[in-house]
Amino acid sequence: MENFIVSARKYRPSAFSTVVGQESITTTLKNAIKNNHLAHAYLFCGPRGVGKTSCARIFAKTINCSNISADFEACNECESCKAFNENRSYNIHELDAASNNSVDDIRTLIDQVRIPPQIGSYSIYIIDEVHMLSASAFNAFLKTLEEPPAHAIFVLATTEKHKILPTILSRCQIFDFNRIKVDDAVKHLQNIAQKESVTIDEEALNVIAQKADGAMRDALSIFDQIVSFSGKDISFANVIQNLNVLDYDYYFKIVDASLEGKVTDVLVMLNEIFEKGFDGHHFVGGLSAHIRDVLVGKDQATIQLMEVSDSVKQKYVDQAKRCSVDFLYEALKILNQCDIGYKSSQNPRLLIELSLIQLSQIIESKKKGASLKKTSKKLLKIIVEGREAAPAQSRVAQNSSKQAVKSSNTAAKPVTTQAKQVVSSGRSNGHMGTVSIKQALQKGFQKPKVDTQSKYQNKKGTEAEVIAETVEFDQAHVFKKLKDFIQVKGKSDRVRLALTVNKPQVVDHKVILQVSNPLQGDDINGVKIELQNFLRRVFNKSEIEVETKLSKAKTTKRVFTDTDRFNYLCKQNPVLGLLKQKFSLDFE
Missing domain, CATH: 3.30.300 (GMP Synthetase; Chain A, domain 3)
Known part of the structure; x- marks a missing residue:
């Protein structure tokens, strides 16, 4: 029976061209080899599974190759390359700093550095997880790292650059490795699936790449796991079942139901999700990420920010057309509050249900708020315009009465009576000519007549009455x-x-x-x-x-509260304070 080799080892990069997602770093290293500008120390840092140690091995193999190709790749045919491929090279030394982190281990390394290479031009020392070295080991390594022999090159690799001493960092060329993008991981997985004669959907590969979180080694391990579960024919359903990933169709359905205000449908779908064994906190995070992708799909310029397949991307764009920006903003705010309060909640399921109910009421709340705001504007307009119309009506009434008196003395009395009726009509609505909202609604928003000459009463009823007085x-x-x-x-x-x-x-x-x-x-x-x-x-x-x-002027002491009065009296007669303390007295 043939021994099985996991994909992470079987398809480990052996040349710069096979490194995934680190084009800028591989180009820099190849140019350094081309121009013979090799530094004596390099530091490769970045997340796990992005190719740090693989790039260090490829670099070490290439600089010792005696027949470098035109694109500055190792030939794999010379003695140095064969020795490296067969794991018998004496020019390339790998040290695991996690288990060799003492001063004695570094001293042994320093003694070994002095020996020149037997084949090739350089002795390369790859120290993995270098941040695990102790402070004493770092200090013992400083001098050798700064001025090594001409044939020695150090390549340090770490996932936690912040733990390395600044004196070490200053002696190295630093290369920051990026997380593998979802698109790059999917393409690489498609290539491997083709070589292994495995049929798999692009959406399934996308889920694997997202689950790997930027680590190519993790993506290959998940791929092997899925193949063991499903065989050579893998579907999207097999992947989400094996990885316990919630189907994104649930998110699309929940958002559609929320847009229509169907609270019952949303709660039923949530119950289905819980029955399948999914974690509530994971669901909240997934729904938040889904709404974020819908928001990204609103603009053609930001669609590229979605790390999903083309078919799923179109679904997001279609749903984005049905969602308003205000709805998405409010939904993200609600889910963020749910995410923050999940761990401290005594009933997490109820918290999620309340959040989903709020999502379903966003549209209806916006409609009610707009209607109420429109009505408030109409009422405010009535109040303001009513106050402005009152002086004009009063002046008209006064002018008409004066003209009537001049025209005929005999007709003065009825004309004056008529003028009084016109002026007094402004008072009929209440104090200071205030407007009754109830009457305004019943009369169809008619402008009331107001008398601005009436006295403002001492007792103010509401703020609207105060504002109404110009x-x-x-x-x-x-x-x-x-x-x-x-x-x-x-x-x-x-x-x-x-x-x-x-x-x-x-x-x-x-x-x-x-x-x-x-x-x-x-x-x-x-x-x-x-x-x-x-x-x-x-x-x-x-x-x-x-x-x-x-105020700089000297003022007399003003007594405000019972405590102030008591303190004032205590200054006059200190016995009062002792009396209060002895009998534990207090103010009623």
Whole structure:
């Protein structure tokens, strides 16, 4: 029976041209060989399974080849190449730093470096997982790494460059290996499947490449696993079953059901997913990635960012046409919150179900919000236009009454009565000519008549009534509106004293509030934004800014709360503090 060799070893790259996804690095190394610009130390770093050690071996084999080809690849025919291929070369030395990480191991290596090569021009020392060396071993290696013999070249490989001492990094040429792209991995897997006479779908290969997460060695290991499970004929269903990967059709169906507001269908599909044994957190992450791909599919320029096959990519583009950008943004926000709170949730399944219900209600919520916003704009327009129409109506009524008096003394009484009726009609809607929203809705949004000459009552009912009164932006009106703000917003006595202790100063578009002490400044700062927005709406000036200024004038001590009063009395009579402490008294 023939011994089985895993694909990761059987199809390991043996030339620069067979290295997958690292074209920039292989080109640089070949140019260095071509121009004879070989450094004495190299550092290959990057994720697992991307070809670091393979590139080091190919590089070592090529620089010792006596018959380098025109494209600067090893010939595989000379004695050096044959010795390397048969694992009997004495010019290439590999050291595993994970198990040889002491100072004594490095000293042995230093003694070995002095021996010149028997075949070829260079002795190459490949040290894998070099970050595992101890600090003492690194320090012992420094001098040799900086000034090795002319025939010695060091190639260090690591997955964790940040653990290597900066003094080591400064002595090496550093090459950063990239993760293998999904497209490159799929092409390489297709080539291997063809050589192994395996029939497999492109979508299945795409799933394998995504599962490998950029590591070619992992992709080949998964490929061998799938072949053992399914044989020579592999389908997409076989791959997702063996790898326990959720079919992306579920994601498409969930998004379509959410767009139509079908909460029941979404919950039923979620139950099917759980019954198949999939992890809830994995599902949330997969749905988030799916919606991200749908968002990417909205623009022709970003479609290339999707790492899926062409047939699946078209499905994303079709679904993107049915989804609005606002829906996708809101869905990503909801799923991100679910992802964050999943581990701390006492009932993770309920959390996912609530998130999916929110997804299904996004469209309906947008419609209700738009309708409510439209109605609010109409009502606000009625209020504003009603206030503007009132002065004109009042002036018309006054002019008509004056003309009637001049024309005939005998007709003065009825004309005056008529003028009074016209003027008084503006008062019929309430205090200050305010508009009743209920009446406006019943009468079909008719503009009410308003009397601006009526007295504004001391008690303010709502903020809309305060805003309805058109006033000038000066000190007197600002001080009056500060009082209105306190009453309408229901602020505490401390805020009332802080705002009204001194009259405000109005400079350009700034309202400067003078306070007697820093505590009053803190009270005002607590409501500053709310007060600023209130004044902007009242005076219809978006540039109004509120500032506080500490008054330099000496003021008498003001008592604010029960605690302040008690502290004040304690200063006069310290026995009160002892009495409170002894009997554990407190304020009611």
